Amino acid sequence: MTALLQVSGLSKRFGGFVALDGIDLDVQPGERLGLIGPNGSGKSTLVNCICGTLHNETGSVRFADETLDGLTAHQRTRRGLARSFQLPRPFASLSLAENVRIPILYSVNARAGGHLHGAAIDERCLELLGMVGLLAKARQMPRDLTQIEMRKLELARAMAAQPKLLISDEAMAGLSHAEVDEIIALLIRLNEQGVTVIMIEHIMRAVMEFSQRLAVLVAGKKIADGPPKDIVRDPEVVKAYLGE
Numbered sequence: 001m002t003a004l005l006q007v008s009g010l011s012k013r014f015g016g017f018v019a020l021d022g023i024d025l026d027v028q029p030g031e032r033l034g035l036i037g038p039n040g041s042g043k044s045t046l047v048n049c050i051c052g053t054l055h056n057e058t059g060s061v062r063f064a065d066e067t068l069d070g071l072t073a074h075q076r077t078r079r080g081l082a083r084s085f086q087l088p089r090p091f092a093s094l095s096l097a098e099n100v101r102i103p104i105l106y107s108v109n110a111r112a113g114g115h116l117h118g119a120a121i122d123e124r125c126l127e128l129l130g131m132v133g134l135l136a137k138a139r140q141m142p143r144d145l146t147q148i149e150m151r152k153l154e155l156a157r158a159m160a161a162q163p164k165l166l167i168s169d170e171a172m173a174g175l176s177h178a179e180v181d182e183i184i185a186l187l188i189r190l191n192e193q194g195v196t197v198i199m200i201e202h203i204m205r206a207v208m209e210f211s212q213r214l215a216v217l218v219a220g221k222k223i224a225d226g227p228p229k230d231i232v233r234d235p236e237v238v239k240a241y242l243g244e
């Protein structure tokens, strides 16, 4: 099977500091990958290089049989790459429905053959909010939401762009046990609808429940990649990441 995402030999420096050092990572269509590593290991930097908000010095990113190198973040979103941020940044002056409308207008409708009009857009906005359990709040403003509802809105906004790949960056930090379960269930539902998902998370219970495969970054290098049950027993991972 051809990988949906192929990262090869990717390196990124900040001045003299090597944040990523020759990362290779393939993600297959439909997969649920957990990307883990200690604070500062380079997870967000890797996601930023994949999504085009940072430029890697060496290496390349291929996605859906196309090289993304040199494309802007917006161009990558239009090709089907979406991410949710740890700190959600909805448009504060727009309702929830209007918030999910924006990616439809600027991503879905910017694709060849992807044109949705008036009523169809309204319907799609409500469908997206329903999918994350926020339908009843469609007309409310982001300031009216709880923390978990903000995370759900963030996922709905990412899904509004109809991505092939969703990268969820710490969508569960600060949530209760039950809320973490809700977000895991939501991400698994999105995956079952055909979206490939990379989850970055520090909550190991969530990582183990969600992931079909784990990749581990330590100090800018990928030190392990494989089935979760093997990875958590890998002595190098245990030493470097779990601190045992």
Ligand SMILES: Nc1ncnc2c1ncn2[C@@H]1O[C@H](COP(=O)(O)OP(=O)(O)OP(=O)(O)O)[C@@H](O)[C@H]1O
Binding pocket: 014, 017, 019, 037, 038, 039, 040, 041, 042, 043, 044, 045, 046
């Ligand atoms: N814009 C930047 N300028 C300089 N250094 C940076 C920049 N962005 C990240 N770094 C450094 O690169 C390293 C990797 O950071 P990154 O945020 O990718 O780690 P992370 O694994 O996502 O960490 P966390 O789990 O805490 O979010 C860190 O040492 C960080 O300080």
